[in-house]
Amino acid sequence: MRQAGAIAELIEALRCLPGVGPKTAQRMTLHLLQRDRDAAGRLSEALRQALEKVGLCAQCRTLTEHSLCEYCASPGRDRSLLCIVESPAEVLAISRSTGYKGLFFVLNGRLSPLDGIGPEELGLDVLEQRLKDDGVAELILATNTTVEGEATAHYLSDMARRHGVRTTRIAHGIPFGGELEYVDGATLSHAFDGRKDF
Amino acid sequence: MRQAGAIAELIEALRCLPGVGPKTAQRMTLHLLQRDRDAAGRLSEALRQALEKVGLCAQCRTLTEHSLCEYCASPGRDRSLLCIVESPAEVLAISRSTGYKGLFFVLNGRLSPLDGIGPEELGLDVLEQRLKDDGVAELILATNTTVEGEATAHYLSDMARRHGVRTTRIAHGIPFGGELEYVDGATLSHAFDGRKDF
Known part of the structure; x- marks a missing residue:
């Protein structure tokens, strides 16, 4: 050039x-x-x-122009459900595609001690306070299925258990419309282990 | 969203x-x-x-921060060669890949009467003045091989002929490293018509 x-x-x-x-x-x-x-x-x-x-929502750490994002500020959402995601893009994806009506909490990262990202960088102290005080009945873990995402999910489920909050993980299995023959082995193995009554 | x-x-x-x-x-x-x-x-x-x-060079209409671009301002370039291209990106491509040491003239478009783009929009009045006054010995046409690019090339070669300036067109043929079997028919036909002594 x-x-x-x-x-x-x-x-x-x-x-x-x-x-x-x-x-x-x-x-x-x-x-x-x-x-x-x-x-x-x-x-x-x-x-x-x-x-x-644009900054982070004071309550859920997603990107917003106001001190509270539209989800946290909305009176119509179910405050007993809290869905944990890694980034604001995933908040948008879940809102767009699912009927989820609860609140979100955005980690803006995932636990990764080697990169110096511990519980505090992800705002987990704020989250723990919320589990203690805020009447959350179910914590939905929607972190990614990477090694760090899974480790983060385990850490969060331990935390929730300490406060007596029920924890769920979104289902992993064959993608909708996917053909068994072409699905990778790890996904197929997860799908088998996670089979349900039909 | x-x-x-x-x-x-x-x-x-x-x-x-x-x-x-x-x-x-x-x-x-x-x-x-x-x-x-x-x-x-x-x-x-x-x-x-x-x-x-950033604006257009007063002499060759490429993008520049100064009144003259680096090519027009450089004393080391051969002012008897003038290469016509459609856009500043092509000036960069030619400078990078070839040993061309002459000047450029950028049309910033191509003749397209239906879109209201005539000779004046392309600065061809400025170009004609230059062919008349400026000691250009060879006009190298490097417009694209689209219908409009070819029409523009013909228009320019007529103009150059009126001022007794030699006109050349860059070669079109099989791309370097291309295999005959996979080359499209139009290119192959051009390459055949344009064969040279070897």
């Missing part, structure tokens, strides 16, 4: 976006500067506004 | 980037706000700076 100055800096800055490498960043830069300057201005302003306004 | 306000606006604004749909835009937004706020700030600022500083 032989461009210098502001163009090179914009190409470099666009590479912070997930999935954007040097070629895509260059294509985006030239597209914005050549064909869509209005949109580039709007994007710059939207980034500035979002950084200024 | 149930997000509102600044988050939704950022998701919407990111969709101006080429190749970014609603899902990718949401992923980018959450990534930036959750994990990479510094980079988001840098991106906002880089966009602002680039919009403020």
